[in-house]
Amino acid sequence: MSRRLHHQMTYEAPLAAVVEMLADARFREQVCEYQHVLRADVEIDRSGDTMSVLVEQVQPTERIPSFAKKFVGEEIEIVQREDWSAPDRAQLHVTIPGKPGHMEGTITLVETGGTTVETVDVEIKVSLPLVGGKIEGLVSDLLRKALVAEEKVGARYLSA
Known part of the structure; x- marks a missing residue:
């Protein structure tokens, strides 16, 4: 089972500004x-139109339900890797x-009339009997909140 x-x-902002x-x-x-x-480390390696992004972060688990917290503990380490094969x-x-x-x-960027839409399409898979589906739902909600946060920070960044 998995969740999309x-x-x-x-x-x-135009595509080029969002890429930057x-x-x-x-x-x-x-x-x-x-x-x-709690802690974060960011590494970006860019070469021409390709880019590799690595974001390693540690988040507190105080706001997640107890059924999930027993699997991850007091902190949760998340490693995000993006492999950009083209700017978009x-x-x-x-x-x-x-x-x-x-x-x-995948992540895609599409510009129309000076506005850029970033689309994240991801499959979430948690291989745990009985609670895997519940945790996939929780992860989906957390990821959606993280993307909303990214959009807010991005709007502020691009308007500066």
């Missing part, structure tokens, strides 16, 4: 700060080291 999440973020934002480690750090992560598309991989689950999907 499809989420769009709209930026009032996504390639800025400081922007990624601001998104982590906005979400009150990437493969997205998210793992929780040592835990039975992962997310795989």
